[in-house]
Amino acid sequence: MKSLTLKAPAKVNYRLDVLRRRPDGYHDLRMIMQRISLCDEITITLSDMPGIRVACGREGVPDGPGNIAWRAADALLKLSGRQSGIDIAITKNIPVAAGLGGGSSDAATVLLGVNELLGLGLSTERLMEIGVTLGADVPFFVFGKTALAEGIGEILTPIEAVPPLWMVIVNPNIPVSTAWVYGSLRLTEGRIGDNIPRFFKGVADVCAVLSNDLETVTISKHPVIGEIKEMLIASGASGALMSGSGPTVFGLFPSEEGALEAARSIGEVSGWFVTVARALV
Numbered sequence: 462m463k464s465l466t467l468k469a470p471a472k473v474n475y476r477l478d479v480l481r482r483r484p485d486g487y488h489d490l491r492m493i494m495q496r497i498s499l500c501d502e503i504t505i506t507l508s509d510m511p512g513i514r515v516a517c518g519r520e521g522v523p524d525g526p527g528n529i530a531w532r533a534a535d536a537l538l539k540l541s542g543r544q545s546g547i548d549i550a551i552t553k554n555i556p557v558a559a560g561l562g563g564g565s566s567d568a569a570t571v572l573l574g575v576n577e578l579l580g581l582g583l584s585t586e587r588l589m590e591i592g593v594t595l596g597a598d599v600p601f602f603v604f605g606k607t608a609l610a611e612g613i614g615e616i617l618t619p620i621e622a623v624p625p626l627w628m629v630i631v632n633p634n635i636p637v638s639t640a641w642v643y644g645s646l647r648l649t650e651g652r653i654g655d656n657i658p659r660f661f662k663g664v665a666d667v668c669a670v671l672s673n674d675l676e677t678v679t680i681s682k683h684p685v686i687g688e689i690k691e692m693l694i695a696s697g698a699s700g701a702l703m704s705g706s707g708p709t710v711f712g713l714f715p716s717e718e719g720a721l722e723a724a725r726s727i728g729e730v731s732g733w734f735v736t737v738a739r740a741l742v
């Protein structure tokens with residue numbers, strides 16, 4: 462049977478400006494999005510038995526049609542008119558409902574993998590169009606590069622100049638609903654949005670853009686996020702920010718050694734999910 466095993470990376474948002482609420486309830490954003498080396502692993506296998514089967518085995522993540530990876534495979538099967546069977550096995554390493562885009566990345570990886578396995582020949586642009594019908598973060602993972610993301614997240618411009626960078630990822634094991642965070646955001650008026658630089662020579666340039674409009678919403682419910690930011694800075698991070706809708710916080714480090722040392726000291730005292738990751742280029 463034809464099979465593919467692929468990595469589905471997590472993301473962090475170096476910047477997240479919410480510009481306005483749209484009539485459809487979504488929000489126009491301006492973001493800088495970065496893939497990181499913390500990955501789920503996905504094996505996709507074509508089968509003679511029609512139907513889509515997803516095995517994940519992680520508490521809080523559904524196995525069947527409730528899994529966004531299932532919906533990604535279903536979208537491509539419907540579009541192609543093929544009757545193939547598809548088995549998807551997900552090894553979940555990315556914390557769930559964490560602001561790290563894990564489900565979106567799984568879905569994008571299935572779009573890319575099924576396109577290849579079935580020889581559908583769909584372009585990246587077409588897969589991104591299908592991706593946004595599954596979730597706002599999915600096109601970014603299909604795009605596969607550090608990017609300025611606009612619209613609801615689906616209008617992507619590559620950012621070429623990204624410095625080598627290490628980060629400590631800290632998740633306090635509290636699931637946060639993205640819908641709740643956007644729903645709780647109080648926007649007084651439409652923002653024009655700052656001009657965000659697109660060239661980053663060193664860690665200091667990345668630290669200069671760090672900002673997330675969703676942070677105050679999630680911190681007001683989970684103050685521990687603010688404490689994690691302080692711990693990361695006290696452990697030597699050049700900057701620290703909540704990713705996406707949270708609650709995961711990342712701290713930036715110019716060297717792997719600094720990141721490993723900080724992760725060790727925070728991991729020892731906290732009982733949280735703590736890991737070191739690299740920015741992917």
Ligand SMILES: C[C@](O)(CO)[C@H](O)COP(=O)(O)OP(=O)(O)OC[C@H]1O[C@@H](n2ccc(N)nc2=O)[C@H](O)[C@@H]1O
Nearest residue numbers: 486487488565596597598599613614639640643705706
């Ligand atoms: C917070 C981020 O992760 C930042 O990258 C994304 O904006 C969220 O992307 P996502 O989880 O893929 O979003 P979806 O699954 O499409 O939507 C989840 C919820 O977030 C809200 N949502 C999402 C994206 C967006 N631009 N505006 C929104 O208001 C939607 O109303 C929805 O209720």
Ligand SMILES: Nc1ncnc2c1ncn2[C@@H]1O[C@H](COP(=O)(O)OP(=O)(O)OP(=O)(O)O)[C@@H](O)[C@H]1O
Nearest residue numbers: 521528529557558559560561562563564567639705
């Ligand atoms: N493959 C999947 N991986 C993780 N969660 C999934 C998956 N499929 C469905 N879900 C459901 O989606 C919800 C959110 O999952 P996810 O981990 O993608 O959130 P997130 O990290 O906050 O994403 P984002 O940063 O895009 O907001 C969970 O409650 C989970 O049950």
